[in-house]
Amino acid sequence: MEFDKNEQGLYEFIELLFFAYRDFTAGPDDELKAFGFGRAHHRVLHFVARNPGLMVAELLDILRVSKQSLNRVLKQLIAEEFVYQEQGEGDRRRRHLFLTAKGQKLADRLGEIQMQQIASSLSDFGPEAYQNICNGLLSLIADDDQAEVLARFGDARRRDVETDDE
Template structure:
C-alpha cells in the first residue's frame, strides 16, 4: 500500500487542533535565512528518525523471532564486544535502571545467550560473557547493520566516513564523548581495523 510522506512540521498541532507555533515571539522576527536554517535542521532531525527506523528495523525482525527487543540487542552487543564486561559498566554504557537491565539480563542468561561469572579478585563482581549461541546472534545482527552502514557510506562518497564519525561523536554529550571513543575504539579516518580485535 502506497502512502504519502508529509512534512512533520505540517502535522505538529496542539490538542485543540490548531497549528502550534514552533518559535517564540522573538524568533518570529528572525530573518528568512534564520528560518531556512531552522527548516534545514528540522529536515536533519527527520532524516535521523527515518535512518534510525531502518537501521534498527533490520535487526528488529530477527530479534522478534526470539521474543527480544532493542534492549536485548544493546545488552548482547556490548557484552559480545567487551567480554568480561562488569554489570556496573554496562549500566553506565546503556544509562538504564538496574531493574530494566536485570529483566533483560535474566532473559538473555536464562535462554543461554549470555553467561555471568564472578570476578577473580572480587567474587561479588558479576562479569558478563556472550555464549556461543549469543555470539552467533550478536554477529548476525551486527552484520545486518554493518551492511546498511557500508552501503550508505559508499553512496555518500569518499569523504563520508570521516565526516560521519565526527558528526556522530559530536551528537554525543560532551561529558560522555571520551568514554564512548574509548569504548568503541574510534580510529583515524581510513583505518578499517578499529574495533576488530577487542
C-alpha cells in the same frame, strides 16, 4: 538537495536522524522476534559482544536504564544461555558478562544485518566524507560522554590487536 544550517535546515536534520534511526533498527527488530527478544536484548548482546567481560555496572552506565530494567532482559538472556557470567577474580562481587556460542551466533547475525545496511548505504562516500559523518555523530553525543565512548573504542581496538597476536 542542499542542506543549510538555517532553522529550516536544522529541522530537517532532526528528521533525518529520526528516520535514519527508525529504518536502521527495523531489520534487527524483525530478526529478534523469532527468539522472543526485543531491542533491549539486542543492546545487551551488542555491548557484551563488543566488550567481553563487561560488568553489570558498566552496562548500566552505557544503556542509562535502571538496574531492574536491565536485569529483566539480562536474566532472560542468561536463562536461555545466550550470556553467561563469571565472578570477578580481584573483586568477587563483580559479575563479568560474556556471550555463549549461541549468543555469539545471534550477535553476529544481528551485526551482519546492520553492517550490510551501513555498508551499502555508505559505499558511495569517500574516506573524508565518512570521517565527516562519524565525527558528526560523535559531536552529537553529550560532551561528557564523548571521551567515554572513544575510550571504549580504543579498548576494543587494543583487545582486537591482542587477540590477533595470540
